[in-house]
Amino acid sequence: MPSPEIFKFASADEISTALDHFIAQASHDAIARSGRFTVTLSGGSLPKVLAAKLKSNTTVEWSKWHVFFADERCVPHDHDDSNYLLAKQQLLDSVPIPANQVHPINPALVNDRHAAAKDYVQQLKSVFGEELPSFDVNLLGIGPDGHCCSLFPGHPLLDVKDTWVASLDDSPKPPPSRITLTYPVINNADTNVFVVTGEGKADVFHQIIDLKEPLPSGRVQAKRRLIWFVDNGAAGKLKASTLKYSL
Numbered sequence: 001m002p003s004p005e006i007f008k009f010a011s012a013d014e015i016s017t018a019l020d021h022f023i024a025q026a027s028h029d030a031i032a033r034s035g036r037f038t039v040t041l042s043g044g045s046l047p048k049v050l051a052a053k054l055k056s057n058t059t060v061e062w063s064k065w066h067v068f069f070a071d072e073r074c075v076p077h078d079h080d081d082s083n084y085l086l087a088k089q090q091l092l093d094s095v096p097i098p099a100n101q102v103h104p105i106n107p108a109l110v111n112d113r114h115a116a117a118k119d120y121v122q123q124l125k126s127v128f129g130e131e132l133p134s135f136d137v138n139l140l141g142i143g144p145d146g147h148c149c150s151l152f153p154g155h156p157l158l159d160v161k162d163t164w165v166a167s168l169d170d171s172p173k174p175p176p177s178r179i180t181l182t183y184p185v186i187n188n189a190d191t192n193v194f195v196v197t198g199e200g201k202a203d204v205f206h207q208i209i210d211l212k213e214p215l216p217s218g219r220v221q222a223k224r225r226l227i228w229f230v231d232n233g234a235a236g237k238l239k240a241s242t243l244k245y246s247l
């Protein structure tokens with residue numbers, strides 16, 4: 001398993017610039033290797049930080065992108081809680097990714113989370129076939145409790161290994177009904193990237209990186225690279241010695 005690589009920046013704005021360069025390069029490399037770039041997006045603060053610079057990047061071959069969601073709330077696409085709506089407003093409306101290569105939750109199934117999760121597995125199969133999906137990049141956030149995707153501390157979904165997409169109706173972060181990728185898919189990515197900003201994440205980032213507490217975000221692995229983009233606020237409680245990993 002790769003060691004975490006921690007990149008620290010002065011501000012969220014600097015992270016946006018670094019993410020723009022990083023994702024453009026990852027996209028270029030993946031397209032050179034396999035003819036496409038497969039990526040997942042999370043909700044929360046991530047889409048805005050990601051899109052700030054990337055949405056204007058004309059060097060990216062957007063037509064080769066296949067976009068999925070690391071987790072999604074079971075709400076209609078036009079609902080304020082929709083991660084798809086957020087990604088659309090922040091990034092997808094600004095870049096020419098073919099509509100059939102963007103994979104939101106099936107809006108007809110948002111009242112049946114089990115059916116929505118099954119449908120999402122089929123959407124994954126439409127791109128990855130029967131093999132366990134291996135995304136080029138998952139873009140992940142963390143909550144102050146250490147959750148990522150919709151994998152919450154102490155929740156039974158942390159142990160799910162027999163499905164690529166699971167559902168829950170008791171998310172401690174509202175709204176309660178969600179679908180989420182499970183660890184077998186998340187950890188089979190070539191690269192997992194966490195984006196963590198603000199002092200509100202300083203404690204949990206320290207718990208995960210320095211104290212190695214087995215919080216959901218701390219259980220994320222990757223085939224090749226496990227990367228953290230953090231700002232000064234989020235890294236405020238990190239032990240100085242840990243930053244030997246910084247660039």
Ligand SMILES: O=C(O)[C@H](O)[C@@H](O)[C@H](O)[C@H](O)COP(=O)(O)O
Nearest residue numbers: 042043044045141142143148149
């Ligand atoms: O649907 C969700 O709730 C998100 O996908 C979630 O997993 C998010 O990434 C974290 O909660 C961090 O959110 P913030 O960046 O807003 O703290």
